[in-house]
Amino acid sequence: MTPDGFPVVGIVGAGQLARMTYQAAIALGIGVRVLAERPDESAARVCPTVDLGSPSSRADLVAFAARCDVVTLDHELVDDDALEAIEAAGGIVRPGARALRFAKDKLHQRTEFARAGLPVPPFAEVRTVDDITSFAGAYGWPVVAKAQRGGYDGRGVWVLGGPAAAADLVREAALRETPLMVETFVPIERELAVLVARRPGGECVVYPAVETVQRDGICHVVIAPADVPASVAEEARQIGLRIAELTEVTGIFATELFLVDGALVINEVATRPHNSGHFSMDACATSQFENHLRAILDWPLGPTDLLTPHVVMANLLGEDHESLAPRVPSAVALPGGVHPHLYGKEVRPGRKVGHVNAWGSDAEETRARAIRAAALLTGRGVASVSPSGRNS
Amino acid sequence: MTPDGFPVVGIVGAGQLARMTYQAAIALGIGVRVLAERPDESAARVCPTVDLGSPSSRADLVAFAARCDVVTLDHELVDDDALEAIEAAGGIVRPGARALRFAKDKLHQRTEFARAGLPVPPFAEVRTVDDITSFAGAYGWPVVAKAQRGGYDGRGVWVLGGPAAAADLVREAALRETPLMVETFVPIERELAVLVARRPGGECVVYPAVETVQRDGICHVVIAPADVPASVAEEARQIGLRIAELTEVTGIFATELFLVDGALVINEVATRPHNSGHFSMDACATSQFENHLRAILDWPLGPTDLLTPHVVMANLLGEDHESLAPRVPSAVALPGGVHPHLYGKEVRPGRKVGHVNAWGSDAEETRARAIRAAALLTGRGVASVSPSGRNS
Numbered sequence: 001m002t003p004d005g006f007p008v009v010g011i012v013g014a015g016q017l018a019r020m021t022y023q024a025a026i027a028l029g030i031g032v033r034v035l036a037e038r039p040d041e042s043a044a045r046v047c048p049t050v051d052l053g054s055p056s057s058r059a060d061l062v063a064f065a066a067r068c069d070v071v072t073l074d075h076e077l078v079d080d081d082a083l084e085a086i087e088a089a090g091g092i093v094r095p096g097a098r099a100l101r102f103a104k105d106k107l108h109q110r111t112e113f114a115r116a117g118l119p120v121p122p123f124a125e126v127r128t129v130d131d132i133t134s135f136a137g138a139y140g141w142p143v144v145a146k147a148q149r150g151g152y153d154g155r156g157v158w159v160l161g162g163p164a165a166a167a168d169l170v171r172e173a174a175l176r177e178t179p180l181m182v183e184t185f186v187p188i189e190r191e192l193a194v195l196v197a198r199r200p201g202g203e204c205v206v207y208p209a210v211e212t213v214q215r216d217g218i219c220h221v222v223i224a225p226a227d228v229p230a231s232v233a234e235e236a237r238q239i240g241l242r243i244a245e246l247t248e249v250t251g252i253f254a255t256e257l258f259l260v261d262g263a264l265v266i267n268e269v270a271t272r273p274h275n276s277g278h279f280s281m282d283a284c285a286t287s288q289f290e291n292h293l294r295a296i297l298d299w300p301l302g303p304t305d306l307l308t309p310h311v312v313m314a315n316l317l318g319e320d321h322e323s324l325a326p327r328v329p330s331a332v333a334l335p336g337g338v339h340p341h342l343y344g345k346e347v348r349p350g351r352k353v354g355h356v357n358a359w360g361s362d363a364e365e366t367r368a369r370a371i372r373a374a375a376l377l378t379g380r381g382v383a384s385v386s387p388s389g390r391n392s
Numbered sequence: 393m394t395p396d397g398f399p400v401v402g403i404v405g406a407g408q409l410a411r412m413t414y415q416a417a418i419a420l421g422i423g424v425r426v427l428a429e430r431p432d433e434s435a436a437r438v439c440p441t442v443d444l445g446s447p448s449s450r451a452d453l454v455a456f457a458a459r460c461d462v463v464t465l466d467h468e469l470v471d472d473d474a475l476e477a478i479e480a481a482g483g484i485v486r487p488g489a490r491a492l493r494f495a496k497d498k499l500h501q502r503t504e505f506a507r508a509g510l511p512v513p514p515f516a517e518v519r520t521v522d523d524i525t526s527f528a529g530a531y532g533w534p535v536v537a538k539a540q541r542g543g544y545d546g547r548g549v550w551v552l553g554g555p556a557a558a559a560d561l562v563r564e565a566a567l568r569e570t571p572l573m574v575e576t577f578v579p580i581e582r583e584l585a586v587l588v589a590r591r592p593g594g595e596c597v598v599y600p601a602v603e604t605v606q607r608d609g610i611c612h613v614v615i616a617p618a619d620v621p622a623s624v625a626e627e628a629r630q631i632g633l634r635i636a637e638l639t640e641v642t643g644i645f646a647t648e649l650f651l652v653d654g655a656l657v658i659n660e661v662a663t664r665p666h667n668s669g670h671f672s673m674d675a676c677a678t679s680q681f682e683n684h685l686r687a688i689l690d691w692p693l694g695p696t697d698l699l700t701p702h703v704v705m706a707n708l709l710g711e712d713h714e715s716l717a718p719r720v721p722s723a724v725a726l727p728g729g730v731h732p733h734l735y736g737k738e739v740r741p742g743r744k745v746g747h748v749n750a751w752g753s754d755a756e757e758t759r760a761r762a763i764r765a766a767a768l769l770t771g772r773g774v775a776s777v778s779p780s781g782r783n784s
Contacts, residue, residue, distance in 0.1 A: 359699070
């Protein structure tokens with residue numbers, strides 16, 4: 001407990017999600033303790049209560065949990081046994097192992113979702129290369145192979161064009177002791193996401209469905225609300241709620257969806273605050289971080305409505321090695337305003353170092369403003385300013 | 393500078409204003425260092441970079457400023473000489489001495505405002521009791537005496553009903569070496585406040601005029617926007633802007649106004665983020681804390697429009713010595729939602745320990761919700777719950 005009687009939430013991992021959860025905790029008086037691997041990590045730079053340790057060390061996790069009232073996770077890369085050890089020692093981990101397994105074990109997730117009648121693409125477990133070729137025989141090439149858990153070399157998803165690629169992958173994955181599964185290749189029209197917050201007893205709130213726009217496989221822009229027919233948005237929300245119920249998650253649960261020929265198919269899920277929910281930090285009645293905290297503390301959840309017609313988030317992906325600081329003034333000067341959310345990370349090309357939210361009544365202008373601000377912040381915008389000082 | 397190249401703002405004082413300024417700084421990547429008297433002060437509990445020292449020690453202030461790029465103030469109780477010493481040593485203090493004097497020296501403020509044609513009540517300097525009685529001869533009893541700077545026994549304002557009270561006060565103030573001034577007693581109809589943020593070069597933004605509702609001389613509720621004729625609200629904003637220009641403030645400048653027979657009269661001013669601006673933390677395009685930071689760093693200022701028709705803030709004044717923690721769930725459960733902003737302070741009767749914001753489209757309902765949440769959080773609400781569990 002804090003000196004003034006508030007619960008202490010322990011966050012395993014000190015990335016930007018922990019940092020933004022800490023921001024939400026301050027206003028609510030909630031204590032936060034962060035388990036960081038290094039003192040210069042995103043959340044460790046702003047939170048005064050930091051334990052140094054490894055999320056893959058059972059001893060570190062158990063010692064950390066003993067100093068917290070509830071433990072939650074900045075990322076899913078935490079050892080299952082360690083989480084069980086925390087619970088065995090009387091600690092509380094939220095979300096719990098049942099929900100986490102849906103995010104960590106893709107075959108389990110697909111199997112359970114299919115059994116519950118939720119929309120997943122056709123899939124199969126892969127033990128030998130024949131499992132892939134016979135699957136492709138039924139559904140056609142290309143197919144998508146996935147590591148059931150994690151992956152290697154920073155990858156966990158491979159699009160396979162034919163039997164040779166399949167044979168290569170199965171051989172390599174066997175060497176890496178990485179079990180695979182296979183799914184049909186989904187010709188993606190658009191991508192949506194939906195966030196649900198759920199309390200232990202089952203109370204849920206669901207955020208407006210959003211559209212996520214990827215670039216090079218990385219989330220680039222999130223548009224809230226998604227510009228899709230109301231029936232599609234409502235179906236996305238219902239899918240999110242059904243998954244929250246099925247997984248018995250506590251906290252935020254994010255579901256990414258493909259829109260294919262007007263129908264929704266579940267892509268991935270995450271059992272934590274999610275990049276697709278960062279729009280909620282501005283111009284939304286309750287941010288995903290606040291609702292995550294309220295959910296894991298079993299407090300009543302907050303409303304999720306947007307306070308403006310449109311909110312657009314653009315991620316800041318490093319373009320160089322320069323500090324963002326000198327670029328902030330030109331970005332925040334954009335007419336209509338934007339809110340940068342910077343993660344306190346050293347800038348490197350391709351590294352996610354922050355995001356920016358814009359809000360407004362005109363969808364296109366709001367989106368353009370968010371993207372322009374992101375370009376100015378990452379330095380991409382500099383080249384498009386003509387010598388006269390006018391924007392090109 | 394921070395490791396990632398951002399400026400470090402030093403805040404003298406570690407109260408709730410420093411705490412909320414720190415909250416705004418995190419998203420912007422700005423570094424914050426706090427000068428606290430004790431490690432358990434409001435801002436020192438949440439900010440990892442705390443120097444222990446006294447705001448009345450010149451040595452502490454100069455050493456503190458040497459570790460910061462810009463110094464700003466949580467409160468005005470800072471020694472003028474110390475601030476000059478910081479500037480003499482090459483440090484930057486914002487707001488500067490010129491603006492601070494308007495908040496610290498009431499006679500100076502009234503004299504300069506009157507000279508600029510700004511609406512202040514009739515006033516006079518007091519050297520002897522005759523200055524008060526002759527002033528009352530011209531304007532009538534009661535009159536309002538004020539300490540020119542500060543005050544004593546926690547008071548700086550006295551309403552005097554006649555010559556005997558005046559004589560007592562003048563005698564006591566002389567013993568305390570407290571110079572006085574006198575003003576007419578203003579029969580207050582309602583009270584308004586207006587906040588301006590100003591950059592060093594003169595760029596200003598002004599927030600919607602708000603109504604402040606006092607109880608026992610303490611701000612109880614703030615209603616944004618004020619429910620007054622548009623011409624009155626606009627006049628309040630223009631007064632705020634003219635004062636910002638006159639004082640050459642850098643940062644937030646708050647002006648409290650009396651509304652008397654439809655006309656505005658300036659009450660007090662503050663050269664810092666202000667209780668009357670806490671509404672801006674929720675449902676406002678840019679909070680006063682963010683704009684204060686942007687102003688003192690000479691960054692472009694953010695828009696000040698409300699994102700919902702109404703926002704109401706209610707202060708949380710301690711009623712007992714109990715932790716607020718067990719009371720948060722019932723407050724945040726109120727339909728429509730509220731945002732508590734808690735200051736991490738031990739609760740004591742009469743102590744300001746937080747505030748709560750509510751927002752919505754119905755002015756009366758929004759106000760009732762904020763007040764109800766404040767009552768639930770401070771424990772006043774408990775008695776009004778009947779045994780059946782229904783609210784009385």
